[in-house]
Amino acid sequence: MSKVIRIGTRNSPLALWQANVVKSQLERLGYQTQLIPITSTGDIVLDKPLYELGITGIFTKTLDVAMIQGQIDIAVHSMKDVPTLLPKGIIQTAVLERASHDDILVTKELFNYEEECTIATGSLRRKAQWLNRYPHHKVVGLRGNVNTRLQSLANSDWQGAIFAKAGLERIDLLPENYQDLHWMIPAPAQGAMVVVANEDDTFCVEATSKLNHKDSQVCTGIEREFLRVLEGGCTAPIGAFAEVIGNQILFKGILLSLDGKEKIEIEETTTLSQMQGFGRKCAEYILSNGGKTLMQQIKNEMSN
Structure with missing residues (x-):
């Protein structure tokens, strides 16, 4: 364990707190670590709403570049900020146990x-x-x-x-x-922290995978699959929440118009043994029940 794992993080107080949690957990396992704070575009440009900046992963892109360039070994993110498709060569290695999703x-x-x-x-x-x-x-x-x-x-x-x-x-x-606001359906993966690493870095992949919390990984995976199928690269008012209850998974999803006047919802359950493609199935229900038209309407409004 001679390698020092360089942990990339945004330098906001919350991001630093999250990175320090990962740092502490890795050190308890016997690994050496170092924090590398990096300022992201999302922290610099504060005079525009995020959706107007038109950049997917505005809080994570800077850390992706730093990892690809070899400045950091792993990155810690609020999972809801992470695009559903990671850059080539970067993989998710752990989802830490989820905190409140509310x-x-x-x-x-x-x-x-x-x-x-x-x-x-x-x-x-x-x-x-x-x-x-x-x-x-x-x-x-x-x-x-x-x-x-x-x-x-x-x-x-x-x-x-x-x-x-x-x-x-x-x-x-x-x-x-x-x-x-218990009635409000959260952002996909809200309350969860995720660790990503270079897929070729077997040392860091193995080290950080020990931090993974299985139920949190399952639930956030379903929520992000739902988002990916609905989104199609467009920012939209989408909420999703999955919860493991015994051997079942309860899922709630929602898509709304930008003004909130229209909404399409789904509440569905499946078993852990049949969860493959569950997020996609729920998203396809939304799309086939008015969601496709609503997503096009949102894209048109966002581009104007």
Whole structure:
């Protein structure tokens, strides 16, 4: 175990926390490690919504390049930020045990949902689901890392902002004033951390594969397959969540129009022994029940 495993990470507080979890777990197994923080394009360009930047994997691309160029050996990502198709030569080696998958609403004070109010999020998925449920509300954009987004909320006249619960919990920033949005279907793989490595680096592949949590790998794999089949390279309001219950897998998926007025949902179960292609099957149900037309409509609106 003489090789020092260089761990690439974004340099945001949350990304560094995640990378340090992997670092600690590898070191407990006897490996030597070193953190290599790298600034991504997604952390630099903060004046535009992510979907307007038109780059798939904007938070992961910089680390992919660093790995291909030999600057780092592995990379740690929030799995929901990772494109469903990895660059050639880079493979997923471990999904760590998933934390909370929930979205939460952070508020400054109690407010009446029936009244007009303004909610902030940088996510098309969250915006569409919120407007579907509260069409009389206004949703505004929000960018930056967790800390800067919380500060933006504090400095604004918004009534609330939507966050992933796991991110706030991980860096101990979960405020008192929040509400769990159990009704909101999360982003595929939300709450999960993933490790990727060069497929030819057998040392790092073997080392990091020891960190894999099987149920989390199964569930996020189904969710990402659902996303890949639906997406076709287009950013869209898509939610997906799979859960292992005994020997069964419960799956919930959703596709919405950008304004939230239309939604197509699926809730389906399968067994662990029959899970092959389950995500694809659920996505094909959505596509054949109006999803194909809706995805084309989204692509048209996004390109205008």
